[in-house]
Amino acid sequence: MGKYAVGIDFGTLSCRAVVLDLETGAEAGSAEYVYPHGVMERRLPCGTVLGKDFALQDPRDYVEGLSESVKSAVSASGASASDIIGMGVDFTSSTVLALKKDGAPLCFDEKYKSRPHAYAKLWKHHGAAREADMFLKTAKERGERFLGYYGGGISPEWMLPKMLETFINDRDAYDETDVFAEGGDYITRLLTGEKNAGKAGVGFKSFYNDEDGYPSKEYFSAVYPGFGDTVLEKLPRVIKLPGEAAGYMNKEGSALTGLREGTPVASFVLDAHAALPASGAAGPGKMLLIMGTSTVQVISCEKNKLIPGISGIVKDGIVPGLYSIETGQSSTGDLYDWFTKNCVSGEYVSEAESRGISLHSLLTEKCSRLSPGASGILALDWWNGNRSVLQRAEMSGLMIGMTLTTAPEEMYRAALEATAFGSRIIFENLENGGVQASEIIASGGIPLKNPFLVQMYSDVFKRPISVSPVKQPGAFGSALYGAVAGGYFPSITEASDKLGARPVKTYYPNAENSKIYDLLFDEYVKLHDYFGRGGSEVMRRLREISADCAKGEK
C-alpha cells in the first residue's frame, strides 16, 4: 500500500478534506462539508440581532465539518488509517475564536450562547473598524516598529482589533477567555490537545515578528486604557513553523477523524498560503495569484523587505527560511458576481436561460468580443474596500464613462479590467520595493474557468502568466504540510517540488492589447490615487452619511 497525507481546508462557507497519494501526487479521495450556520450576519440562532458589519460563525460547524469531511474523504480514498502518515490544516484568517482554559469556544457555554463576541469572528467580520484605527493611530504616534511589517496599515480583519472589540463591548467574555486563537490553531488543538500557534497566524495577523515578538504592554495600554494589562496573556506563546507538527493526534482527535492516534498534525497555515506549495511555487520569486471571491498574492523572498501597502511580511510564514509577503484585493470573484446579479438586462437574463448558460458565461462571451478600451468605461475595483496597496477598508466602488448606449457586458468587462489593474498596482509596488517576481502563477477556480480573464491579466501585466491546475489548493497544500510533519518529505520546498502541480497553460501578453491597457492603466492610477490617497474623501464621507442614515432608520 502507498502512503497518504490528509489535508483539510476551512473556507468561508465549507470545509474540504483531501487524501493525497504521496507517491503519485494524485487526490485519492475528497469530501466537502457545508457549514449549516453559514455566515451569521444578521442574527444569532437564538435571535440576538448583530451589528451592521458583523460576520460570525458557529464553531460547532468546524468540529462537525472536521469530522465529517475527513472521515468521508478517507473512506472515499480507500486508504487505511495506518497508511496516513500526517495531516495538515489550513483555515481562513484571521478568524478569531475566544477559547476557555479547557480549549472550548466560549459560545458553547449556555451563559454566552446569545452573546455575539463569544462566537467565531470570521475573517470578514468588520465590526472592529474603529478599533483598527485606534491601533494604527497609536502605532504611528509611538513609532511602533511592527507597523513596517504590515505595509504601514492595520486591518480590522486582524486578531488584535477583534480582541479589542470584545474587550470594549463584552468585558465578561474577554475576561473569561483564556486565549484568542486563530480558527486553525483551534483545530490543531482539538486534534492534538496542544495549545500553540502556527507562525503565519501570529506573524500575519497578530503583530508578531521574530525581532521584537509581540508589541509591548505599553503600546496596548496606549491604544485603550486597561487593554495592555492582560492582552499579552491571551495571545499564544508557543509558535510552530509551517510543516512542523503542532502535535500528535490524541484520543479525542482520533475519535473525531478516524485517523490513528499519534498521527502528526502539522501546524496551521493560512488558507491562501497552502496554495503555494500546492502549485509548486514554494521557492523564492514565484508569485502566486490566488483568485477566488477575493484575491491574495503571495511571494517568497530571501530578505526582509518592509514595503508600504503590503498586508504583511513574515519570516518562516509559509516556507521556513524564507520571508513571505502577502498582499490582497478584497473582492474579485465577488465583484464579478455582483455584476451578474445587479448589472444585467432582462434580455440577457432570458438569453442566458434559453441557452442554458450562466450569466457569467454570457457576459464573458459578449465582453470578449469587445476591443480593449472600446467601451470607454473604467472602474475602481473597491466594492469591498481596498486591501493593497491603500489598506483602506472604507473605499468603495467607482465606475466612470457610462453613456446611454453602454451595455452590461461593457460594465462587466470594466470590472474584470479593474481587478487586473488593481493587481498590477500591487505587482509594481512590490517591484518598486525590491521584490521581483520571476514567475507569475494564477491559481483558483476563476483562472481555470476563464481563459479570457487570464489573457487580460497577462496583457495588463505585460508578463506571461501560468495557470495552476489545482482545484483544491488549500486542502492539497495542507496535505503537503501534513506530509512534511509526518516526515515523508524533509521540507515543504521539497514536497512542493515533488508533488506541487505544474501549470496547465501559460498565457503570453498581446502587445496590441497591452498598449491600450497601458493607456487605461494610467487613468486607473490617477483615479486610484485621487480617491485613495486623499485627493477626495468622498468615499469615506458617503460611508459616514450612510452609517448615520442607517442609524436613523432603526
Add this chain to the structure above:
Amino acid sequence: MGKYAVGIDFGTLSCRAVVLDLETGAEAGSAEYVYPHGVMERRLPCGTVLGKDFALQDPRDYVEGLSESVKSAVSASGASASDIIGMGVDFTSSTVLALKKDGAPLCFDEKYKSRPHAYAKLWKHHGAAREADMFLKTAKERGERFLGYYGGGISPEWMLPKMLETFINDRDAYDETDVFAEGGDYITRLLTGEKNAGKAGVGFKSFYNDEDGYPSKEYFSAVYPGFGDTVLEKLPRVIKLPGEAAGYMNKEGSALTGLREGTPVASFVLDAHAALPASGAAGPGKMLLIMGTSTVQVISCEKNKLIPGISGIVKDGIVPGLYSIETGQSSTGDLYDWFTKNCVSGEYVSEAESRGISLHSLLTEKCSRLSPGASGILALDWWNGNRSVLQRAEMSGLMIGMTLTTAPEEMYRAALEATAFGSRIIFENLENGGVQASEIIASGGIPLKNPFLVQMYSDVFKRPISVSPVKQPGAFGSALYGAVAGGYFPSITEASDKLGARPVKTYYPNAENSKIYDLLFDEYVKLHDYFGRGGSEVMRRLREISADCAKGEK
C-alpha cells in the same frame, strides 16, 4: 359652435396634434403619428453607413405626420375647419434641414438620397462635435460678443456646427442648399409658402441676437476657410415672433391638413418652450422643468442676463417683450431607462413580470423605501454629457460608493438623485446670475407618473414644486400660439393666463430629507467640479481612447 386652434408638436420619434377648444381649454381631439424611419443612427434606408454619432431623420416622416395627425385630430374633435381659427407648430431643435430654392429638402432629390448630410440632422445628431469646438475656440479668441448669450459655450447640437459639418464633408450638398432651416420653419413654409424663421430658433440655436444680428462674415471665415463666404446667405433673414403668423395656409397646406386656406399659422417655437404657456407659466420668474428623456429648464425674465453655463437667453424667444432663458440636462428619463435596462437582477425581472408591473415601478417602489443617504451611493448624471452648466458633451456617467451589498434600487435611486442634484446646480447658477424663480413647475410625463421623484426634487431644491397636468405640453402650447396668431387672444401671456393648465399638486420639502440631501449635494458638487471643470480629464480621455479603439475595430 365654438372656436378651436390646432397645435402640432414634432418630437423625436413621433408628432402629435391636438385640437384645443378655446372656450373651455379642453382638448377636443388629438392624434399621434410615429415616424416610420424613426431615428437613423446606423444606416440610411439605401444602405449608406452613417458615422458613429449620427442621428438623422427622413423629412418625409414630418410631411406624412403633419398630414395624418392633423387630419385625425380634427376628425376626432368633430370641429369643422371653419371653426379652426389658427394653428401653431413646435419642433425639436436644432433639427436642421437643408432646403433647396423651392423649399424641398435636398434628400428628396435622387442625386442626394444616399448622402447623409442631405437628410434632417436631428437635435441629438452629434456629428459636429469637432465643428462646435472650432466655433467656440475662434469665438473666444476673437472675443465674440454673441458667446455671452450662450453661457460661454457652443453645442454640437446647434445649427451652425451642423452646417459647417456639411460644408466640410459634403460641399456639393452645402452649395446646393438655399437655406438651412429649423424643422419647424420647414413645416410653416410647407403650410404657408413663406420663407421665414421663428425667433427662438435663430436666437437659441443660430447665434442671432437683436443687438448684433448674426455674427460677422469675418468670424465665420476665421472658424473655417471659405465658410464665411456664403454662410450668411444660407441663414434665414425674415424673423417672426412667437404668436406672430409665419403666414397663412396656402392651397398646398390646406390639402395636406384639411384646414381651410387662409388659416393663420403661428411661427415655429421650440418644443420645450411651448410647455410654458401650456402650464400657465408665461409670466416672468416662473421656472418650468420640462422632464422627459432629457430635461429643459425655461424661465422668463425682464432683463438681459448673460449667465455662464446657460444654453441661451433670447429676447422675445417665448413671450414677446420678455427674455427667455433655457438651460438643460442631456438625460433624465433616458438615464432612468438605462438603469432599468442595464442595472437590474434576474430576480427583479421575474418579480416585475409576475406582478405585471414595469421595472420602473418596481425599482421606484423599492427605492422609495430607502432613507436618503442610506445607500452610500452618489452619481453624476452625465450619461449623455452635460448641457448646463458645464456645456461639455464629452462628459460621461459616474457612480461611486457601491459595495458588494448594493442593490439595483440603490443605484436607480442614485440616478434619480443625480438628476435632482444636477437641476439644483442649474437652479443655483441662475440665482447667482440674478435670475430668481418665484415658482417652480414640473411638466411632462415623468412628474405626473412619479410623485416620489417630485418629492425628492422638492427636498433637494428645498423649494415647493408644483406639477403641471398637461399631458401634451408641446401640442397644447402650440395651439395657444396658433390661437394668438388667429387673433383669439391678444398675447401669449393672456392665452397662458386664460387657458394654461393650473398645477394639479404642489410638493413641499421635507426638512429632514433636505438636511441629508444637502450633505450629498456637497459631495455631488465636489465631484461635478473635479470631473467637469478640469480637475480630471479622465472622461474626455476615455472617450478619446474609445474613439481610437472603435476606429481600430473596423
